Amino acid sequence: MEPLIAVPSGRVTLSDRRTERRWDVDLEPYLLAAFPVTQAAYATVTGERPSAAAPGERLPVESVSWWDAVRFCNGLSAREGLTPAYRVDGEDVSWDRAADGYRLPTEAEWEHACRAGTTGPRYGPLDEIAWYRGNSGDRIHEVGGRQSNAWGFYDMLGNVWDWCWDIYDAEVYGSYRVLRGGGWFDEQWSCRASVRRRSHPTFRVDDVGFRVARTDHA
Template sequence: MSKETSIELLEQETVPDDLILLIREIFKTDRFGRPVVTDGEILYNGYQLLKQMPHALEEEILYYRFYKDREQRYEALIAPHMVDLKPQPFNMGSGPDSKYLYCGEEPSHSVRLSPYKISKIPVTEEIYHEYNRSYEVSGSRFPVVNVTWYDAFMFAVWCDAELPTEAEWEYACRGGINGPFFCAEEHLAAHAWFSENSKGSLHEIAQHSANPYGLYDMLGNVWEWCLDTYDSEFYHKGDVLNPVNLMVPGNKSCRGGSFHSFTDMCRPAFRHHEPASFYAYDLGFRVSKR
């Protein structure tokens, strides 16, 4: 069955028997607990549909298949790379007097976050390969790239983690520094691979200095998918506590800049966005856990 036919079935409002059979097929796993179907968009559509189905069906298909052993996967693949953050209120976004100021960054506003964990490195090819065996690994210490938002979201679900919200990502990136960067602008090359020092190439993780929270590559090297749907006006209407925009449809937010980016894009406040089905060789992700 083609991807287009599968998605058409998954978008039906009723739950015919052939749809249930399709979802069972979609969420099959191999003997190591890895999904057989690795197309993130198909998995995501099935995942959302299961949330609307009777609990017994959701339990059979998700809890005894896709979720099975995910706590152990988290401990083995993700937990060694996680950093605990106990956030203080911080100013998210950019003020009108900022040196760099782009659409969607205003107004600067106070945000409070509950404690959470975030990975100190982007998810690597080696880690992602444990989920998707068809993903070609060029080196164990390169960040995974060419993954859609759907791919990133479903990988996080599979290993009992989440994508960080924009607010969580920005707080982590700032490292407790209330300024345009977490370092002096002239020292950015000591922390990030970007247009001035990358020579147009992707680099291995953690080759530069960490930010004040011990997180690597928050700026530059690869853009990182966030959980939020992008809205340029969200800062005018978002919650003060744990803000996140889960409205659909819409492009998904990505943060941090990449090895192609100029200095002004490699800032904690800079907001970028792409369709959820978009993928690129300078776009990856890291995970969080609340």
């Protein structure tokens, strides 16, 4: 795995267009991957290459479910001698917040890292920072091909959506989990720091991937 970036503590205000709700989340420091997990990294840990959009070592892995991402995190933790962050019991998964292993970011962590201190809808001009419908040529691209944000994160917007840990809205959507960031086939309005999407944790499609995080116990 490529090194993770240390993200400072802070407060982020999340918002949901459907419910018009806004809420603040205070964050402790954490670590987050600069890039989405690549097909090469995914294959190294799992032995699998599920991607449907196109094959390529430096392309983001896609066509992976939220459950696939959870299993990858635990597999990578075991590979590096870290305590797995997730305890899986059948169809139930719990997060051991004391563990030092790999995990998915919360959506608040994701948005805090995406914004990198900015307050607008994007951390730079969209054509320079993201692969989306307007410039992708209707295809996925290698990670790191657009400009990073101020904290060194690439592809936070565009290329592939990122699975996050959080349940979207349990009362309305049950076990659906949050997706963030927009993908290579999305219109520009989907590629904004605040946009929330949801899907069933077994969902697999060719513009959804993930990036890994770790809790900073330093």
